[in-house]
Amino acid sequence: MLVIENLHVSVGDKPVLRGIDLEIAAGEVHAIMGPNGSGKSTLSYVLAGREGYEVTAGRALFEGRDLLAQAPEERAADGLFLAFQYPVELPGVTNMNFLKESVNAVRAKRDEGPLDAMQFLKHVRAKTSQLAITDEMLRRAVNVGFSGGEKKRNEVLQMAVLEPKLAVLDETDSGLDIDALKIVSEGVNALRSPERSMLVITHYQRLLNHIVPDRVHVLAHGRIVDSGGRELAEKLEASGYADYEATEAA
Amino acid sequence: MATSTRNFRSPEPLAPATAWLGDGEAAWAAGLRTAARARLAAHGLPTAKAETWRHTNLNRLLALAPAPEAPGGTPALDHAPGLLAGEAVAARLVFVDGRLNPALSQLDELPAGLEIRPLAAVLGDGQAPEALAQEDATRPFHDLATALMSDGMVLELSPGTVLERPIECVHIALADEGAKAHHLRHLIRLGAESAADIVESRLTLGTGATLVNESTSIDLAAGAHLSLTRLYEGGAEDHGIRQSFARLDKGARLEAFVALLGGALNREEIVAEVVGETASCDLAGVYLLAGRQHGDVITEVTHAVPDTTSNQVFKGVLDDRAQAVFQGRVTVAPGAQGTDGRQLNKTLLLSDEAEIDTKPELEIYADDVKCAHGATTGALDEDALFYLRARGIPLARARHLLVEAFLTDALEGVTSAPLREALAARIQAWSAPEDAKGEEA
Numbered sequence: 061m062l063v064i065e066n067l068h069v070s071v072g073d074k075p076v077l078r079g080i081d082l083e084i085a086a087g088e089v090h091a092i093m094g095p096n097g098s099g100k101s102t103l104s105y106v107l108a109g110r111e112g113y114e115v116t117a118g119r120a121l122f123e124g125r126d127l128l129a130q131a132p133e134e135r136a137a138d139g140l141f142l143a144f145q146y147p148v149e150l151p152g153v154t155n156m157n158f159l160k161e162s163v164n165a166v167r168a169k170r171d172e173g174p175l176d177a178m179q180f181l182k183h184v185r186a187k188t189s190q191l192a193i194t195d196e197m198l199r200r201a202v203n204v205g206f207s208g209g210e211k212k213r214n215e216v217l218q219m220a221v222l223e224p225k226l227a228v229l230d231e232t233d234s235g236l237d238i239d240a241l242k243i244v245s246e247g248v249n250a251l252r253s254p255e256r257s258m259l260v261i262t263h264y265q266r267l268l269n270h271i272v273p274d275r276v277h278v279l280a281h282g283r284i285v286d287s288g289g290r291e292l293a294e295k296l297e298a299s300g301y302a303d304y305e306a307t308e309a310a
Numbered sequence: 311m312a313t314s315t316r317n318f319r320s321p322e323p324l325a326p327a328t329a330w331l332g333d334g335e336a337a338w339a340a341g342l343r344t345a346a347r348a349r350l351a352a353h354g355l356p357t358a359k360a361e362t363w364r365h366t367n368l369n370r371l372l373a374l375a376p377a378p379e380a381p382g383g384t385p386a387l388d389h390a391p392g393l394l395a396g397e398a399v400a401a402r403l404v405f406v407d408g409r410l411n412p413a414l415s416q417l418d419e420l421p422a423g424l425e426i427r428p429l430a431a432v433l434g435d436g437q438a439p440e441a442l443a444q445e446d447a448t449r450p451f452h453d454l455a456t457a458l459m460s461d462g463m464v465l466e467l468s469p470g471t472v473l474e475r476p477i478e479c480v481h482i483a484l485a486d487e488g489a490k491a492h493h494l495r496h497l498i499r500l501g502a503e504s505a506a507d508i509v510e511s512r513l514t515l516g517t518g519a520t521l522v523n524e525s526t527s528i529d530l531a532a533g534a535h536l537s538l539t540r541l542y543e544g545g546a547e548d549h550g551i552r553q554s555f556a557r558l559d560k561g562a563r564l565e566a567f568v569a570l571l572g573g574a575l576n577r578e579e580i581v582a583e584v585v586g587e588t589a590s591c592d593l594a595g596v597y598l599l600a601g602r603q604h605g606d607v608i609t610e611v612t613h614a615v616p617d618t619t620s621n622q623v624f625k626g627v628l629d630d631r632a633q634a635v636f637q638g639r640v641t642v643a644p645g646a647q648g649t650d651g652r653q654l655n656k657t658l659l660l661s662d663e664a665e666i667d668t669k670p671e672l673e674i675y676a677d678d679v680k681c682a683h684g685a686t687t688g689a690l691d692e693d694a695l696f697y698l699r700a701r702g703i704p705l706a707r708a709r710h711l712l713v714e715a716f717l718t719d720a721l722e723g724v725t726s727a728p729l730r731e732a733l734a735a736r737i738q739a740w741s742a743p744e745d746a747k748g749e750e751a
């Protein structure tokens with residue numbers, strides 16, 4: 061599904077990713093953990109195609125295609141989804157319209173016709189009830205005045221509606237209360253399938269109790285410094301990142 | 311050709327001799343024209359030294375030297391695509407090349423209490439309407455309109471008459487060859503406690519150069535309510551200059567909305583004197599310009615007496631090398647306590663080369679007032695654009711959505727639903743990217 065090879069990325073003159081190798085097969089869920097500023101969001105933005113990141117070496121393939129050569133909208137249409145760490149507010153654009161525009165844009169790219177109003181509403185309703193999102197939230201402007209947790213749930217709603225092949229979740233658990241964490245995790249788990257892969261960025265092992273990963277990676281100083289099974293997350297929870305800092309200094 | 315020094319700019323290019331003007335008119339009409347021409351010759355056209363013309367370049371217009379035309383045959387035109395086309399109206403006035411076209415207009419069976427006459431007919435009368443003699447030494451284009459007026463709308467609504475249907479005015483310029491000018495004066499008088507909706511649209515058919523210069527005098531008696539909507543759609547060689555003078559008596563309400571959607575030079579200047587207590591004046595609008603278009607929105611609202619309100623909201627989107635000017639002044643006269651005057655101007659710049667000069671001003675000579683003004687200018691939010699694209703929405707469509715979002719509340723003040731929809735469709739057509747237009751069709 062996703063193959064990242066020796067990816068180096070700079071922001072301005074500053075190297076942020078310094079040789080990332082990562083392979084996620086179809087149906088797998090991988091987690092990335094790592095200290096603040098280690099480059100996790102940078103990786104997610106580079107995969108989604110945000111401007112301002114210079115790829116100085118390496119490549120990323122999504123279903124065999126050169127991901128980094130594509131515009132952000134092409135990546136999304138091909139089935140890549142990024143749940144933002146900091147969801148953006150869109151004053152004047154209603155949540156409902158936003159969802160409709162994006163679903164129909166993605167469908168158009170795949171040469172599928174737009175959903176009519178009824179079909180669309182049905183599709184969205186099925187997802188909102190699962191995520192405890194009210195109609196009132198759908199009518200409001202995207203993320204404007206949403207609480208931190210509501211914004212994160214809104215990201216998961218977009219993911220559920222778009223049904224991507226590869227979802228990158230950047231700290232979707234941050235800011236969620238205990239109940240919301242459960243709701244969101246269930247929403248994410250509902251999407252798990254043999255055809256769908258996920259890359260879950262988180263600081264907390266707690267999330268990984270709900271969304272059980274196949275692999276856990278530790279990102280520090282722009283490199284993946286350790287990988288393992290889900291037990292790695294538990295170990296990190298106990299010992300922190302001190303070991304990897306030492307590795308880096310050496 | 312255009313003589314222009316620092317202090318004086320000759321009106322000659324825009325005011326050639328027109329021996330045919332004034333044929334069959336009353337002596338007072340000739341007197342008005344002569345006096346206006348004399349004032350114009352003395353003051354000249356605005357130079358860059360005039361505060362509200364500083365960023366507005368008249369050179370192109372003066373070089374074109376558009377001239378008024380003697381009345382000719384009836385132009386071949388079989389319909390007038392106004393904003394309310396197809397809607398039931400109280401009256402419809404269609405001006406073609408600056409003259410009322412009776413065949414396209416609908417002026418029979420006017421509701422009781424409504425009187426509408428073409429200015430051309432009024433000029434032959436024994437008596438001059440008082441408002442026609444209105445002078446304004448600081449606005450030379452007003453004198454130009456008086457000196458060269460070909461026609462206009464003279465509307466009078468009797469006290470207590472509340473029109474159920476709107477009055478539509480459509481101004482069409484047929485611009486095939488050469489540079490043509492049309493000068494009009496309109497007089498709108500609403501009696502006490504009367505109410506009217508006037509919906510105006512202006513467009514040009516053809517690609518030649520035009521100047522359409524109009525002055526409108528608006529007199530609202532106590533408790534009168536006028537809603538005035540103006541749409542301007544002009545081509546790359548069209549110049550539209552409009553000055554309106556409104557006077558609001560006790561409890562009167564003026565709600566004006568202007569949409570400037572084009573033109574080489576397009577200027578909307580509104581001067582409102584709020585002279586009756588509890589009167590309110592709402593001015594709002596949008597300017598959406600691209601290419602090398604230039605738009606001016608100039609407002610001057612004076613609160614002369616206590617307890618009056620005014621609210622202004624103008625929003626603009628400028629693309630390419632378009633330029634716009636917003637100058638709004640709210641003056642609160644000494645003793646006008648309890649005034650509530652608000653003013654807001656927001657502009658979205660879609661290109662690095664687009665330019666807005668915005669200057670909201672408050673002049674307050676009373677101490678117990680609530681006044682606020684503000685202006686914002688900015689580009690599209692890059693984070694918002696990326697967010698939309700990351701959800702699969704192509705760049706052009708994403709830009710369009712953000713422009714629409716920016717304008718989303720701009721039509722709030724337009725109360726008539728069909729009118730709001732018609733305006734929304736025009737705005738939508740303006741901001742839709744070429745590739746998205748096909749998708750929506």
Ligand SMILES: Nc1ncnc2c1ncn2[C@@H]1O[C@H](COP(=O)(O)OP(=O)(O)OP(=O)(O)O)[C@@H](O)[C@H]1O
Binds near residue numbers: 071100
């Ligand atoms: N636009 C930018 N300009 C300057 N520095 C940047 C920019 N974007 C990222 N960086 C730097 O790159 C490094 C990695 O940032 P990134 O946001 O990827 O970290 P992270 O691992 O997601 O951290 P966190 O856990 O706090 O979310 C940080 O040192 C950050 O300051």
Ligand SMILES: [Mg+2]
Binds near residue numbers: 102
């Ligand atoms: Mg981050």
